Each structure stands twice: as structure tokens, then as C-alpha cells.
Amino acid sequence: MKAAGSKMKKNLFPLLLLAGLALLPLVLESNYFLHLMILFLLWVVIGSSWNLLAGFTGQVSFGHAAFFGVGAYTAGLLFHHLQISPWWGMALGGVFAFLVGLPFGAICFPLRGAYFALASLALGEGIRHIATIAESFTGGMVGIMIMPTFVSKVPYYYITLFLASLSVLSIQLIMRSKPGYYFISIREDQDAAASLGVNTTLYKNVSLAISAFWTGMAGALYMNYMGFIDPHVVFSLHDYSVMAILVAIVGGVGTVYGPTVGAFIMVAFQELFRTGFFGLFAFLGKATGVAAVTALGDAVKKAHVLGFGILVIVVILYLPNGVVGDWEKIKRNVFRIHPAK
């Protein structure tokens, strides 16, 4: 009875969260917070799809910016060359990312471990160079600019929410089905999986295809929302390939909701720093009249990426399976501290 109850609770929580997120724009009218929420949801999609390939299938990719960028460029180029609404690019962005994923997989999947990681990194960087060089087609470093469809952020918010919940749901469903178990068997021991009759190459490609598809969709949505892309923005190794990894690591690699938590932590943490703890330092500085506090606040504002980087190092050191993966550990340690008080 208790087990059934806790299972109910487990299923209910994401639904409640989703309902809460769906109602959010009704109470929250600030464009600033909606923008942050859109970024958060976008990172949910990217982090979750990276996690499917790396966390569940064990193929640590350093090239996910390739899929993100291809998705974004699909939407942008459709409008740029054919004057087709970039929203059609959303449907196609995922498909094109999937198509790019095919040769990507063909090149990388014969390799294992660190070699796979490096090959994916090189491919991701290679695509960025190609996008920069093929100026007549992609506009090169000039980039592509489109007019956003909606003035309000609310429609974008709902579209991103829809995309994020769909991608997380799909990953959850896959992981509960047969292919999901194949993925995990490949991660745990590829040779053992192959000897038991799992077609490892096929399932690695399936995992990559789903992962690339959602990342491409996220890229196309980014194009629609931001209205401007250039190769250095959307194919960026550090801003997307690496950030996708860090988001998943902080939240918990190999857990369905880990990247969601990680995305929230990443966006919240960076914003907390960027605003100087929402003006707390500036306020304290004014209140106490100490110039050093204000100066500290200004320093903190500039260190938003640094802060997140340090958080990542601390998390890898002390919570190697991420916040969700090591949740039991966190709970245990917190409980151990409390009775002592």
C-alpha cells in the first residue's frame, strides 16, 4: 500500500509541476522572468536529449552543438532563402538534425570511450567551420536575422513548455520500454550486450537519432525566439556542447529528471550572480554605506559563468551522480546533521 502510494506520488509530482508551470504566465507578468523560464525550458530539452545519449546509452558526446545549430539554421535558412515561416523550420529542424546525426553516428560509433568523445567534439567543431565558410549559403559570420512572430513572450513560453514536456515524456517512455533497457545495457557493458544479441550499433544510432531530433527542435525554437543566429552563437562548443554536459552532470546523469533540475540550477545560478543576488549586494552596500560591499556586488555580477563553473567542480567532487542521482545521499547527510542540532 505504501509502495503504491509513493509510486502515485512519484507520478503525480511531475504532473503538478507541469500544471504549475502552465499556470505560471497567469500570475507572472514580468517579461524578465518569462525569458528566464523560456531559457530554463530550452535547456531542459537540450540537457535531456544529451542525457539520453550519454547518461543512458553511455556515449559521451561533446558535439551536441552540431544538432542545435543545424536545427537553428534549418529554421533560419528556410526563411532566408525561401521566405517560408521559420515555424515550419521547427518541424524540419529536428528532421535535419536527425539527418546530420546519421553520418555523425557512422563516424563516431565505431569508436569508444574517450575516442568517441573526441571524434564528436571534432565533428561539432567541423560543422561550425563549415557554417562559417559557406558564406553564400549560410550568411557566414554575418548571421541570419528574422523578425519574431509574437511581441509577447507568453506564446513562446507555452511552445517551449510543450516542447520540454514532450521531450522529457518521450525519454521517460523510451526508458521504460525495451529500447531503453538496450540503451542501458550498452552503457553498462557494450560487449556483453552485443553477445546477448543486442544490436548495439542500431540502438546507439536510435539513441542518437532521438537525441539529435530534440536538440534540433530546441535549436529551431531558439531561432524563432531569439531572431538572430550566427555560427559562433549556435555552434558554440562552450555555450552548447559543453553546457549541455554540465547541465546534465549537475542535475544527475542517467536520471530522467536530472537534466531538468540541472537546467533550473544553471539558469537560476547564473541569473543570481548576474543580478548580484537580485540586488542584495547593492542594497546592503547602500544600507551599510560600505563601498566594499557594492564593489563585491559588481564583481559578483561579472562572475556569473565562473560561479556556475565552480559549482560544477564542487558537484563532480562531492555529488558525482548529480543532485537527482545522489538525492538519497543529500537526504541522508542532511538528516544526519539535523538530529545533532
Add this chain to the structure above:
Amino acid sequence: MDVFLQTLVAGFLKGGLYALIGIGMTLIMGVMGIINLAHGQLMMLAMYVTFVLNTMGVDPYVSLFVAMPLLFLLGVTIQKFLLNPLIRVETILPENQVLMTVGIGMVLTEIVRFAFKSDYKYVTTEYSNRTFSLGNISFSVPLTIAFGIALLFTLAMFWFLLKTDLGRSIRATAQDKDAATLMGVNTGRITVITFGIGSALVAAAGCLLAPVYYIFPDIGGPFTSKAFIITILGGLGSTVGAIFGGVTLGLAESMGATYFGMEYEDIVGLTIFILVLLFLPGGFKRLTKV
């Protein structure tokens, strides 16, 4: 023909520096079995050390003696306190140490961005733009000096690895960690020292490159990718291979830049890298057996 020779010389000189970057990376790879994705960032740090010293009037080649010990200490600290604790930890992904180096690289970049802002810095010396010529081929003075010093360091490194006790211990650890431990080698200490040496070597490359390159916080990333391209080309863990890999990459890049155009410089390196991964896994080590 002159153009070809000129390209060859330029590529070769650059290759010497690349070899220095690659040797550090391949040592770390061989001993710890991890790819250090913060390698370029360590070099960037050394370039900033050179820059700061240069504003105080210190010659870039003198700052070698400051940057190398500093980076050695930093490398030792990183290995001891950030990477070694991860060995004992059970995780889902075995690549946790590699991911940690990504985090370290990011933090190093951001610390430098925080301290120096993002704009380009230059280390200007009187010989930065000076050249001399042999026949019709012109040699850049700073690059030639850099090549010479890089060669010196490489030879010193070989002597160290082949002739000294510590060097032998490092090679033993790289070949078989368990056997080395049984023979009384303190492998924990060896990993720490190796990371320090790797960092010091890449620091040397940073100092040598500083007079001919512009310096900005994000310069680490591209050089990290160059470092692992070199290492894969040469074969993971092979010191001789790293030299071949470095020179090959240098030549390929300058050929690409001359015959295809500047913007193809990086793509040539990446293409070679992927071709080697596919058709010659194990790199040049497979051919030379060293």
C-alpha cells in the same frame, strides 16, 4: 616552389610548438589514461603570466622561468585535489575525470576573463615582427627561437624520461600501473608529478607563442582541440608520436592556409583528425611502434 618551401618552413616551425603542447598532453594521457580538456586553458594562463610580466618589462623568454614553475604547481594542485579524489568514486559514467577537466578549463577561462576582461592583449617585443631570410625563404625570428627552445625542451624531456629514476617511474606507471605499484613506485605521487610536468610543458609553449600571437581568455579552447588532435595523430601516450603529430598538424594547417585560404586552416586539421581516427586508430604509434 618558393611558396611551397615557405609554407613548409612556416608549418614546420609551428609544428615544433605544437609538439611541445602535444607532449604534455600525451604524458598525462599515458599515465592517467584521461584526456585533459583543460590543456589549452593552462596554456592560456601561461600566456597571461607572460603578458603581465611583459607589462613590467620582463622579456617573454625570461618569463618562461616564472610561468613554468607556476603552472607546475597549478597542475600538481589540480591533480592532487581535484582529479585524484575522483578515482575512487563510483559513478554512472566512467569519464568523470575528463568531465572534471572540462569544468576546470571553464573556471580557468572565466577567472582570466574576470581579471583581464575579454579584449585582445598583445605582448610586443622589438623582435615580434622581425624576420631573417635564407635564400628566398624568410624565417620569423620569434618563431625560430620558439622552435629552438621547443626542441631543447623536447630533448630534455626525452633525457628525463629515459635516463632519470623519476622518468623511468613515470614510464612504468604509464605501461602498467598495477605492476609499477608492486615494484614500489608511488603511483599516486607519479600522477601528480606528471600532471605538473604536462602543465609546465604547455606553459612553455604558451610563453613561446605569446610574442607572435594575440592573447584573450577564450584562446584556450582552440588550443585544447589542437592538443588532442596532435595526441590522437601521434597515438595516445606516445611521446615520439606527439612530435610527429605536432609537426604534421603544423604542416597541414599552413598548407591548408596557403592553398585553400586562411579560413580552411582549422578544418584541415579536423579532417585529418577524423581520417586518422577512422583509418589509422592508434595514430602514428601504430606505424613507428615507439
